[in-house]
Amino acid sequence: MALNRDEILDLLKQVNYPGLNRDLVSFGMVQDVEILPDGVNIYLEVASKDPDIPRRLDAVVKRGLEAKVPGRLQVFTKLKTGGESEAGPGHGHAHAQDPNQLPKLLNQVKHVVAVASGKGGVGKSAVASNLAVALAAAGYRTGLLDADIYGPSVQLIMGTLERPFVQDNKIIPLEAHGVHMLSIGHLIEEDAAMIWRGPMVMQALTQLMQDVLWPELDFMVVDMPPGTGDAQLTMAQRVKLSGVVVVTTPQEVALIDARKAITMFRKVEVPILGIIENMSWFQCPDTGRRHHIFGQGGGAREAVRQQVPLLAELPIDIRIRESGDLGRPIVTQDPVYAELFDQVVQAICRQLP
Ligand SMILES: Nc1ncnc2c1ncn2[C@@H]1O[C@H](COP(=O)(O)OP(=O)(O)OP(=O)(O)O)[C@@H](O)[C@H]1O
Ligand SMILES: [Mg+2]
Numbered sequence: 393m394a395l396n397r398d399e400i401l402d403l404l405k406q407v408n409y410p411g412l413n414r415d416l417v418s419f420g421m422v423q424d425v426e427i428l429p430d431g432v433n434i435y436l437e438v439a440s441k442d443p444d445i446p447r448r449l450d451a452v453v454k455r456g457l458e459a460k461v462p463g464r465l466q467v468f469t470k471l472k473t474g475g476e477s478e479a480g481p482g483h484g485h486a487h488a489q490d491p492n493q494l495p496k497l498l499n500q501v502k503h504v505v506a507v508a509s510g511k512g513g514v515g516k517s518a519v520a521s522n523l524a525v526a527l528a529a530a531g532y533r534t535g536l537l538d539a540d541i542y543g544p545s546v547q548l549i550m551g552t553l554e555r556p557f558v559q560d561n562k563i564i565p566l567e568a569h570g571v572h573m574l575s576i577g578h579l580i581e582e583d584a585a586m587i588w589r590g591p592m593v594m595q596a597l598t599q600l601m602q603d604v605l606w607p608e609l610d611f612m613v614v615d616m617p618p619g620t621g622d623a624q625l626t627m628a629q630r631v632k633l634s635g636v637v638v639v640t641t642p643q644e645v646a647l648i649d650a651r652k653a654i655t656m657f658r659k660v661e662v663p664i665l666g667i668i669e670n671m672s673w674f675q676c677p678d679t680g681r682r683h684h685i686f687g688q689g690g691g692a693r694e695a696v697r698q699q700v701p702l703l704a705e706l707p708i709d710i711r712i713r714e715s716g717d718l719g720r721p722i723v724t725q726d727p728v729y730a731e732l733f734d735q736v737v738q739a740i741c742r743q744l745p
Contacts, residue, residue, distance in 0.1 A: 395461060400425045400432060407456040410448040413495035423470075431464030432457075437471045446471070454571030491594070491629040497601040501535065503634040503744055505665065506627060508657070510649020512618035515670035516540075516639045518712060522721045523637070526733035528570035528655040529723070532610040535565065536573040539627060541588055541596050541618040551719020552578075563604045569724055574604055582690035593622040598630060611641040618649075620656040628660040636663035636743055637703065637736075642669055642690035653700055665740050666701035667691050674708040682707075701743075703736045 395403075404425075405417045416436065426433040434453060438445055446469035453467045498504055507520035517540065524536040536547035547553055550568040555565045555577050563579075565572040576596060588596070606612070614631075625631060625702055636657045640650035654664055671692025672728050673682045685708065695702035706712070712729075715722045722729045 394427065394463075395432075397425045397427060399435070400427070400457070400461070400665070402436070402454070402458050403460060407452055410445075410452055411495070412493070414493075415451075416449075418433040428463075432468065433466045433468065433484055434648055436467065436469045437472055438469060440656050441471065443471075443545050445469065460694065491626070494630065496632050497598065497630050498606065498612060498632075500606060501609045503610065504614060504631050505625075505634055505740065506539075506610045506616050506636040506662070507639060508616040508624065508636050508653050508659075509639045509646075510620070510651070510653040511617055511640070512543075513643045513647045513648055514618075515706070515712075516618070517546040517549055517615050518716055518721075519543045519637070519639050519668055519670065519706075520613050521546055521716070522723045522729070522733050522738060524571045524611075525569045525723050526730065526737050527611045527613065527720050529730065530737050532736060532737075533608065534571050535609045535612040536571050536615070537600055537612055538573070538575030538577060538615045539597055539600065539623055540615055541576045541593060541623060542609045542617050544575045546573065546615050547575040547577040548719065549721060553719075559605070561603070565604055565606060567661045568719075569721065572607060572609065576599060576600060587621075590622045593681070594626045594630075596625060597626045601631065620653055624653075624656060625660075628657070628662055633662045635663040635740070637668060637740070638700075639668050639670055640691055640694065641671045641686045642684070642688060646686075647690050649693050650694060651698075654700075663743070664698065664700045666703035667695045668703045668736070669705045671708045672705040677689050701739055703739050704732055706732070 401417060401422065404422055405415050407416050408414060409416060409419060421438050423434045424435040436449055449469050450467045454465060457467055508514050509516050512537045521536065524534050527534040530717045536546060538544045550573055552566040552568045552573060554566065556566050556574060563574065564689065565574045614627060636652050638653055657664060671686055674685050675682050691705060692702050711726065712722050715725050723733045
């Protein structure tokens with residue numbers, strides 16, 4: 393059965409411009425579709441000076457349509473050069489370089505969940521690692537990406553200090569505790585003092601997503617650096633984040649920064665999946681009494697204020713630090729923590745489609 397013009401246009405809506413994730417129809421490039429007795433002619437017009445573009449367009453259109461269109465399929469591309477009224481991706485490089493316009497990365501992952509905080513040292517990496525292991529234990533195919541280019545630590549917590557293999561210029565992620573993982577710490581020398589400028593941050597993070605053979609995953613947990621800088625912006629622009637888990641300690645100085653992080657993620661329309669309060673108390677082994685070293689209830693109050701769930705409260709526990717230093721996250725060591733993080737997993741999953 394021959395297709396009509398509208399059906400051909402619908403098919404062209406599925407064909408993306410080479411290298412971008414936007415289709416030819418929405419770019420306004422399709423000038424005409426001609427239905428012939430023995431095939432179809434498609435006429436495109438593109439604002440580009442690149443002489444290779446007609447060949448590439450021919451290839452993507454044929455790949456998208458050939459199996460569905462009976463008969464001969466011909467693609468005629470006219471290059472529009474010069475003039476101020478150009479539109480589309482061929483309009484200089486400014487368009488292609490706007491990060492919001494670039495194709496999204498990590499498309500093979502169902503849910504990318506960032507673990508963030510405002511303040512440093514509140515336990516993001518500990519939470520991110522344990523959360524990833526708990527997701528894997530719950531049966532989800534899980535990855536862990538250490539995006540803290542300033543102070544990568546996930547390789548230590550997960551006990552993967554070896555160098556990853558490279559195959560056809562792609563890095564193969566390491567595996568530990570059921571989790572596929574990679575850290576910028578795997579790619580640079582441990583003691584290297586890196587001064588990262590904005591574009592370098594973006595480039596490094598892009599490589600961690602694009603040049604790594606990440607398998608199909610249900611979850612990718614991303615351990616973020618503290619704050620609201622280039623790394624957060626890059627992740628928000630280049631990945632479709634399902635949400636962010638905000639880690640804070642109970643005291644006001646940490647909460648102030650947590651609020652800033654929440655505000656920033658809300659601005660870029662990333663859902664806040666909840667708050668994890670870390671270092672909530674210390675239980676004295678001698679007396680059994682709980683001491684609220686950093687104050688009490690700050691995380692819970694903030695969760696109410698922000699109208700997000702309080703996902704967990706974690707005590708200060710020497711075993712969390714020790715197990716982290718030994719490459720064995722606490723959920724692999726202690727069923728109480730395994731249960732606690734499993735509750736976090738369930739609370740997160742309830743909020744995702
Ligand atoms: N609940 C806890 N009890 C004891 N030690 C903890 C706890 N949470 C984290 N730690 C320890 O505190 C230190 C800092 O934690 P972590 O590296 O996870 O913080 P971070 O927020 O990722 O820091 P950064 O901002 O530098 O990335 C680590 O040595 C970790 O093992
Ligand atoms: Mg960290």
